[in-house]
Amino acid sequence: MPDEQRHLDHRLLTSTTASIPFPHAAQKPAAARSANFGQSQSAKAAHFDYEAYYESELDKKHKDKSYRYFNNINRLAKEFPRAHKESPEDKVTVWCSNDYLGMGRNSAVLKSMHETLDNYGAGAGGTRNISGHNQHAVALENTIAQLHSKEAALVFSSCYVANDATLATLGSKMPNCVILSDSLNHASMIQGIRHSGAKKMVFKHNDIADLEAKLVSIPAEYPKIIAFESVYSMCGSIGPIEQICDLAEKYGAITFLDEVHAVGMYGSHGAGVAEHLDYEAHKAGKPQGTIMDRIDIITGTLGKAYGCVGGYIAGSTKLVDTIRSLAPGFIFTTSLPPATMAGAKTAIEYQANYQGDRRLQQLHTRAVKDELNARDIPVIPNPSHIVPVLVGNAETARKASDLLLEDWGIYVQAINYPTVPVGQERLRVTPTPGHVREYREHLVEAFDAVWKQLGIKRTSEWAAEGGFIGVGEPGKAEELPLWTDEQLGVDTVLKEMKAGQGAVGVLEAVLENERKATAQAVSAAA
Numbered sequence: 001m002p003d004e005q006r007h008l009d010h011r012l013l014t015s016t017t018a019s020i021p022f023p024h025a026a027q028k029p030a031a032a033r034s035a036n037f038g039q040s041q042s043a044k045a046a047h048f049d050y051e052a053y054y055e056s057e058l059d060k061k062h063k064d065k066s067y068r069y070f071n072n073i074n075r076l077a078k079e080f081p082r083a084h085k086e087s088p089e090d091k092v093t094v095w096c097s098n099d100y101l102g103m104g105r106n107s108a109v110l111k112s113m114h115e116t117l118d119n120y121g122a123g124a125g126g127t128r129n130i131s132g133h134n135q136h137a138v139a140l141e142n143t144i145a146q147l148h149s150k151e152a153a154l155v156f157s158s159c160y161v162a163n164d165a166t167l168a169t170l171g172s173k174m175p176n177c178v179i180l181s182d183s184l185n186h187a188s189m190i191q192g193i194r195h196s197g198a199k200k201m202v203f204k205h206n207d208i209a210d211l212e213a214k215l216v217s218i219p220a221e222y223p224k225i226i227a228f229e230s231v232y233s234m235c236g237s238i239g240p241i242e243q244i245c246d247l248a249e250k251y252g253a254i255t256f257l258d259e260v261h262a263v264g265m266y267g268s269h270g271a272g273v274a275e276h277l278d279y280e281a282h283k284a285g286k287p288q289g290t291i292m293d294r295i296d297i298i299t300g301t302l303g304k305a306y307g308c309v310g311g312y313i314a315g316s317t318k319l320v321d322t323i324r325s326l327a328p329g330f331i332f333t334t335s336l337p338p339a340t341m342a343g344a345k346t347a348i349e350y351q352a353n354y355q356g357d358r359r360l361q362q363l364h365t366r367a368v369k370d371e372l373n374a375r376d377i378p379v380i381p382n383p384s385h386i387v388p389v390l391v392g393n394a395e396t397a398r399k400a401s402d403l404l405l406e407d408w409g410i411y412v413q414a415i416n417y418p419t420v421p422v423g424q425e426r427l428r429v430t431p432t433p434g435h436v437r438e439y440r441e442h443l444v445e446a447f448d449a450v451w452k453q454l455g456i457k458r459t460s461e462w463a464a465e466g467g468f469i470g471v472g473e474p475g476k477a478e479e480l481p482l483w484t485d486e487q488l489g490v491d492t493v494l495k496e497m498k499a500g501q502g503a504v505g506v507l508e509a510v511l512e513n514e515r516k517a518t519a520q521a522v523s524a525a526a
């Protein structure tokens with residue numbers, strides 16, 4: 001019996017029994033009656049103490065400083081990147097949102113969401129199978145397939161669910177499947193692999209030689225999935241996508257690439273790092289034979305650079321149909337609201353046709369990294385848009401985050417274990433197109449002061465100890481940004497800067513032009 005059928009039968013069975021009317025339902029089941037027969041109350045075993053269990057688990061989190069405190073941050077659509085805390089008067093600047101491009105308040109996105117909400121209401125009303133399939137889902141999936149130049153796409157309630165459901169389904173259904181997973185992979189992939197019950201092999205982060213050694217050890221005829229990311233969100237490193245495709249072809253594996261932190265942000269249409277690696281070919285509308293074309297499964301989110309919520313996979317028609325038909329995480333859940341799907345589609349199309357936001361985001365990232373580095377604040381070097389600042393201790397990272405919020409009105413969340421290994425705790429800064437000079441200067445000044453106040457190690461101090469995870473490491477080659485000067489259109493300006501034209505002034509002029517172009521594009525689209 002197919003799984004879907006089994007679940008349906010199970011639900012049918014339980015609902016039939018539940019609907020049996022009184023007095024039948026009041027009878028105790030036979031097993032329950034006989035279990036207590038002849039026993040006195042005092043002879044019963046002590047029951048499990050649930051509350052004590054919860055308390056001991058929470059105690060452990062407090063003791064190892066990994067207990068999570070949530071900040072109440074209400075992002076203001078009309079004042080991006082500002083937000084208010086509990087009280088509307090208590091305003092702060094958000095420096096750690098994954099709404100990387102400010103699409104969560106983009107007027108074109110809001111317009112399409114408002115219209116769809118008024119016409120089609122709040123929710124989808126059902127699963128995709130039962131009343132929740134509609135024109136918004138069809139259109140969104142077509143747009144996603146087109147974005148990644150794949151035959152088909154499938155939308156899930158989040159990319160956590162997309163990753164979990166897809167890996168769990170493929171890994172459990174394909175006989176003898178082995179899943180090779182990068183050691184820094186996101187929890188959603190780790191969970192999917194665990195749920196699949198398939199054999200897992202973890203290869204060292206971005207280590208092609210280690211991956212190959214593992215591939216060689218697997219029988220040629222076994223199905224193999226290489227699961228990895230393009231931008232690793234906590235350190236900003238970038239996966240060696242092309243080399244992994246080469247290995248996959250050599251050893252008969254398929255590739256599963258999570259582009260969650262890259263969609264909207266890289267490539268000529270915002271399809272991610274795989275697109276970015278063949279920037280010109282995609283700009284010319286020639287995806288055939290590119291690296292993105294060689295990837296078997298691309299997964300992405302609608303909740304970060306696209307500013308909405310939801311996740312997806314894109315791949316061949318048969319792959320997508322298989323997941324659609326077999327994955328419980330897709331089948332047995334209410335589909336996304338129509339307005340969300342319409343808004344996400346608008347966001348993807350907007351970013352596919354307009355480069356201004358992601359270019360400005362990259363320029364702001366460069367400026368923040370440069371200015372923090374100039375103050376000896378330890379930025380973990382990387383080629384992406386993430387600005388991870390090393391603290392190295394969980395309690396200090398939290399204190400630094402609290403001080404920034406309370407004394408400076410700057411919200412940067414501390415990132416502690418288990419999101420990063422113990423000893424590598426950090427503050428993760430994510431500039432957006434809205435973080436203009438005033439905000440940046442304020443941020444850099446605040447970091448400098450908090451570093452002084454808490455005595456947090458500077459880059460030069462890490463260097464004196466031989467360096468750590470790229471910070472102050474001797475002989476470490478400079479990490480060139482993935483977005484080149486030419487792609488950003490600043491190569492001529494930067495040459496002028498080098499010729500001594502006053503670096504900061506020129507960069508600010510570039511940033512100001514970009515900001516104006518963005519504002520114009522937004523109002524034109526409204």
Ligand SMILES: Cc1ncc(COP(=O)(O)O)c(C=O)c1O
Nearest residue numbers: 158159160186260301303310311
């Ligand atoms: C690498 C990676 N994959 C998947 C996800 C899950 O995406 P979503 O937020 O859409 O569930 C995240 C979320 O943070 C992520 O960082």
